[in-house]
Amino acid sequence: MIKKQIVVGLLGFGNVGTGTYQALEMNREAIKEQSGLDISIGKILVRDPQKDRSISIPPGVLTDDAGSILNDPTIDIVVELLGGLHPAGELMLQAMNNGKHVVTANKAALAANFKALEKAAIDNGVQLRYEASVAGGIPILNAIRTALCSNQILEIKGILNGTTNYMLTQMTDHGLAYDDVLKTAQEKGFAEADPTDDVEGYDVANKLSILIALAFGTIVSPKDIPTKGISGITKEFIGEAKSRNNKIKLIATARNNGAGLEYRVEPEEIPFHHPLAGVNNEFNAIFIEGNAVGELMFYGRGAGPLPTGSAVLGDIIDIGKTIVPGRV
Amino acid sequence: MIKKQIVVGLLGFGNVGTGTYQALEMNREAIKEQSGLDISIGKILVRDPQKDRSISIPPGVLTDDAGSILNDPTIDIVVELLGGLHPAGELMLQAMNNGKHVVTANKAALAANFKALEKAAIDNGVQLRYEASVAGGIPILNAIRTALCSNQILEIKGILNGTTNYMLTQMTDHGLAYDDVLKTAQEKGFAEADPTDDVEGYDVANKLSILIALAFGTIVSPKDIPTKGISGITKEFIGEAKSRNNKIKLIATARNNGAGLEYRVEPEEIPFHHPLAGVNNEFNAIFIEGNAVGELMFYGRGAGPLPTGSAVLGDIIDIGKTIVPGRV
Numbered sequence: 001m002i003k004k005q006i007v008v009g010l011l012g013f014g015n016v017g018t019g020t021y022q023a024l025e026m027n028r029e030a031i032k033e034q035s036g037l038d039i040s041i042g043k044i045l046v047r048d049p050q051k052d053r054s055i056s057i058p059p060g061v062l063t064d065d066a067g068s069i070l071n072d073p074t075i076d077i078v079v080e081l082l083g084g085l086h087p088a089g090e091l092m093l094q095a096m097n098n099g100k101h102v103v104t105a106n107k108a109a110l111a112a113n114f115k116a117l118e119k120a121a122i123d124n125g126v127q128l129r130y131e132a133s134v135a136g137g138i139p140i141l142n143a144i145r146t147a148l149c150s151n152q153i154l155e156i157k158g159i160l161n162g163t164t165n166y167m168l169t170q171m172t173d174h175g176l177a178y179d180d181v182l183k184t185a186q187e188k189g190f191a192e193a194d195p196t197d198d199v200e201g202y203d204v205a206n207k208l209s210i211l212i213a214l215a216f217g218t219i220v221s222p223k224d225i226p227t228k229g230i231s232g233i234t235k236e237f238i239g240e241a242k243s244r245n246n247k248i249k250l251i252a253t254a255r256n257n258g259a260g261l262e263y264r265v266e267p268e269e270i271p272f273h274h275p276l277a278g279v280n281n282e283f284n285a286i287f288i289e290g291n292a293v294g295e296l297m298f299y300g301r302g303a304g305p306l307p308t309g310s311a312v313l314g315d316i317i318d319i320g321k322t323i324v325p326g327r328v
Numbered sequence: 329m330i331k332k333q334i335v336v337g338l339l340g341f342g343n344v345g346t347g348t349y350q351a352l353e354m355n356r357e358a359i360k361e362q363s364g365l366d367i368s369i370g371k372i373l374v375r376d377p378q379k380d381r382s383i384s385i386p387p388g389v390l391t392d393d394a395g396s397i398l399n400d401p402t403i404d405i406v407v408e409l410l411g412g413l414h415p416a417g418e419l420m421l422q423a424m425n426n427g428k429h430v431v432t433a434n435k436a437a438l439a440a441n442f443k444a445l446e447k448a449a450i451d452n453g454v455q456l457r458y459e460a461s462v463a464g465g466i467p468i469l470n471a472i473r474t475a476l477c478s479n480q481i482l483e484i485k486g487i488l489n490g491t492t493n494y495m496l497t498q499m500t501d502h503g504l505a506y507d508d509v510l511k512t513a514q515e516k517g518f519a520e521a522d523p524t525d526d527v528e529g530y531d532v533a534n535k536l537s538i539l540i541a542l543a544f545g546t547i548v549s550p551k552d553i554p555t556k557g558i559s560g561i562t563k564e565f566i567g568e569a570k571s572r573n574n575k576i577k578l579i580a581t582a583r584n585n586g587a588g589l590e591y592r593v594e595p596e597e598i599p600f601h602h603p604l605a606g607v608n609n610e611f612n613a614i615f616i617e618g619n620a621v622g623e624l625m626f627y628g629r630g631a632g633p634l635p636t637g638s639a640v641l642g643d644i645i646d647i648g649k650t651i652v653p654g655r656v
Contacts, residue, residue, distance in 0.1 A: 023478060023620040030480050034545070131475065137621035139475030146474065147459065147467030150351060150641035152358050217362070275627055278606040292351040292638035293465035293628065299603055300624035310620035313478035 003032070006320040007042040009069035009100075011091055012081035013062075016105050016132065017044065018055060019305025020079065020312045027313070037320040039313075043069045045082075070095050076323055077316055080104040089113045096120040096128070101323075103315040105132035105308055107206040111222045114213055127322065129315035134207045135160055135284045137307030138300040139314065144214050144288075151290030153215040155255040160207045162282035162302045163191045163198040164230050164250045168267075169280045171238050172247055178233060190282060200229035201250060201265040208252040208265060215288075216254065216261055228266040241269045247277045331360070334648040335370040337397035337428075339419055340409035341390075344433045344460065345372065346383060347633025348407065348640040355641070365648040367641075371397045373410075398423050405647055407640060408432040417441045424448040424456065429651075431643040433460035433636055435534040439550045442541055455650065457643035462535045463488055463612045465635030466628040467642065472542050472616075479618030481543040483583040488535045490610035490630045491519045491526040492558050492578045496595075497608045499566050500575055506561060518610060528557035529578060529593040536580040536593060543616075544582065544589055556594040569597045575605045 010017050024031075024039060032038050041061065049062035069075060070091065078095035080102060082088045088109040092102050097120065104110055110117065110130050121128035131141045135158065144153070159165050163185060170181040182199070185191035197203045205222040212220050230250050241248045246269035254263040270277045275297045279285040284302025289295050301307040338345050352359075352367060360366050369389065377390035397403060398419065406423035408430060410416045416437040420430050425448065432438055438445065438458050449456040459469045463486065472481070487493050491513060498509040510527070513519035525531045533550040540548050558578050569576045574597035582591040598605045603625045607613040612630025617623050629635040 019620075026619055027478060027480055031477060035477055138624060139471050142475040143467050143471065146646060147470040147639070147642040149359060149363055149645045150355060150638045152355055273608075275606060278603060280601075290638060291354055292347075292634045292641070294632070294635050296466060296626070296628035298624070298626055301622045304622070306620045307622050310478050310618060311475070313620070314475040317477045318474060 003036050003038055004320065004323065006037050006039045006077065006316070006323060007075050008039060008077045008079055008316055009042055009072065009075040010044040010079045010081060011066065011069065011088075012083065013044050013046045014081065014083070015305045016308045016312065017081045019307075019309025020081070021055060021309070023306055023309040023313045031317060035317060035321060037317060039316060039320060042075055043072065045069055066091055070098050070100070075100060077101045077103060077319055079312060079316065080106055080109070081312070082106065083108070085109050085112055089117075092117060093120050096124045096126050099124060099126060101127045101319045103129045103312055103319065105130070105312055107133040107203070107210060111206040111209040114209070114219055127319050129319060130210065131315050132308045132311035134210050135286060135298070136300070136302040136304065137310045138284060138286065138298050138302065139311065140211075140286045140298050141214055142314070142318075143298065148288070148290055148293065151292045153256065153288060153290055155289040156211055156215055156253070156286060157276065158208070158211065158252045158286040159249055159276060159279050159284055160204045160252050160286070160302065161198055161250060162284060163195065165279065165284070166190050166282045168230060168233070168238070168248055168250065171233070171235055172242065175235055175239070177235050178231070199231050201227040204250060204252045204265045208254060208263060211252070212254050212261070212263060216256065218261055220261075220263060226264045226266070230267055233267055244269065245272045246270060247272065249276060249279075251276070331364050331366055332648065332651065334365050334367045334405065334644070334651060335403050336367060336405045336407055336644055337370055337400065337403040338372040338407045338409060339394065339397065339416075340411065341372050341374045342409065342411070343633045344636045344640065345409045347635075347637025348409070349383060349637070351634055351637040351641045359645060363645060363649060365645060367644060367648060370403050371400065373397055394419055398426050398428070403428060404651055405429045405431060405644055407644065408434055408437070409640070410434065411436070413437050413440055417445075420445060421448050424452045424454050427452060427454060429455045429647045431457045431640055431647065433458070433640055435461040435531070435538060439534040439537040442537070442547055455647050457647060458538065459643050460636045460639035462538050463614060463626070464628070464630040464632065465638045466612060466614065466626045466630065467639065468539075468614045468626050469542055470642070470646075471626065476616070476618055476621065479620045481584065481616060481618055483617040484539055484543055484581070484614060485604065486536070486539065486580045486614040487577055487604060487607050487612055488532045488580050488614070488630065489526055489578060490612060491523065493607065493612070494518050494610045496558060496561070496566070496576055496578065499561070499563055500570065503563055503567070505563050506559070527559045529555040532578060532580045532593045536582060536591060539580070540582050540589070540591060544584065546589055548589075548591060554592045554594070558595055561595055572597065573600045574598060575600065577604060577607075579604070
């Protein structure tokens with residue numbers, strides 16, 4: 001097997017960056033053996049290279065200068081893990097304009113700039129991958145992009161936010177009130193101090209926008225997706241749903257109804273016997289219906305450093321396989 | 329986008345062949361638009377080209393001469409859907425020796441000849457794909473082959489046979505006896521007149537052998553997998569499991585225990601809260617644990633003409649993308 005050196009530059013070294021680094025450390029030799037790719041992380045953009053870290057990084061790898069990554073001719077793939085809209089979007093564009101392939105886990109920057117980023121990838125003949133941006137470690141985008149090309153997608157229904165699914169599960173299983181489970185979720189680190197993005201469904205709308213682009217070939221801005229979160233869900237609502245043999249889940253839906261595409265993010269009652277009803281706590285799942293394959297469901301961890309790092313690393317490997325040695 | 333003509337020859341036109349043909353008819357234009365591949369079925373090997381069929385096939389496509397497919401220079405991909413060991417294995421080898429890529433749904437012929445078939449693919453510089461051989465429409469092999477390369481697989485646990493899962497579900501949900509549900513399954517066409525392959529677990533052992541080869545890189549012959557079916561499962565056993573909050577499922581397991589690989593096919597008690605416990609009736613699912621991604625589950629239809637045809641067509645498209653125009 002031909003051995004290829006692939007050098008990666010990371011922009012950002014928070015949870016997902018650390019998870020990506022660790023997933024690579026754990027599996028570098030196995031990846032080399034299986035795919036012939038010798039992947040190394042050449043540089044990592046951080047705010048403060050001198051800061052004490054739990055992981056020991058070789059000297060010279062950490063930098064606070066984005067340009068030293070984007071302009072480094074030895075770097076093949078730039079992995080954007082900064083989060084937020086700026087400067088993430090600009091740095092991805094610049095990386096592609098410099099001939100780098102780009103991998104991102106940043107749903108907000110991706111959904112906000114989908115057209116421009118896809119165009120930059122085509123214009124520069126590079127690849128743009130974002131498996132980790134939707135449902136963490138679950139390889140749903142890969143499935144839509146490859147195996148499910150044999151289908152026209154009729155419907156996608158997803159539980160795409162672990163925080164709200166954890167909260168709804170706790171309310172359902174233990175009859176707890178919204179405010180109490182939110183407090184517990186915050187204490188456990190499942191919810192942020194300002195939980196708006198999660199509980200109002202904005203995080204899910206970003207992910208649905210990306211799923212729609214890939215599955216239906218239609219660009220819908222997250223702000224144009226009718227979005228309702230779970231902040232209005234009381235334990236009484238959940239009890240009433242239960243009495244109808246239903247569970248309340250925060251569901252992202254996109255459906256080709258024949259005349260066009262319907263989409264929304266909102267709490268829905270899901271019958272106990274539906275596969276999505278069994279998706280509990282911090283787990284995510286995507287239920288997808290194709291016109292040939294029928295009903296499929298993909299289930300797994302939608303967040304966490306290693307699961308998300310697994311998805312980022314999967315994209316790096318996938319791009320790595322297509323890189324012709326000596327291209328740079 | 330560059331348009332490519334891809335010509336396929338089908339060996340066999342039973343359930344899966346018909347499903348593949350129909351999936352392509354339904355989605356040909358969408359595939360062309362999305363991937364640039366213009367896929368057509370050039371020839372189909374059948375026993376009797378004159379037989380009345382529910383689908384109308386253009387004249388000249390049906391043939392009873394395998395050689396007219398294997399030696400046709402216009403055919404890029406040979407799709408083997410004959411079932412059984414012979415002549416399926418020999419025809420796949422011959423197709424690859426003739427420079428054709430091969431797609432198969434035939435778990436028995438694949439598991440029995442795995443090494444020889446993989447070697448023929450490498451020797452001839454062609455691709456061998458078999459997504460439909462395990463869990464029908466569920467794209468589990470594609471996930472292992474691509475997105476999950478970023479992981480070392482620790483464990484696979486699968487419900488891989490729809491017939492036995494239907495039977496166990498009926499016994500569990502309605503307290504029915506084994507013989508009664510077998511009879512109903514046979515009447516509904518879910519079980520064959522001779523159900524041995526399904527109920528004794530041999531069908532599952534073939535599928536597990538293929539999963540092990542791909543996920544762990546180890547060739548284990550199906551006959552070397554300790555295999556126990558469900559014919560000894562009484563409604564009393566199921567009742568006792570229920571009293572322990574468990575369901576009995578026919579489970580294929582392969583686990584890397586650190587020192588080596590453990591594998592078996594046998595009925596197991598699965599706790600109600602485990603995702604596999606919610607996989608009912610004719611559905612299949614594969615639960616997979618990677619060292620980075622953690623727990624994933626893939627759920628869908630493990631059989632049926634269109635779901636299986638979806639997997640066959642997915643493999644055809646995937647190979648088609650790699651074919652350099654003008655190669656033949």
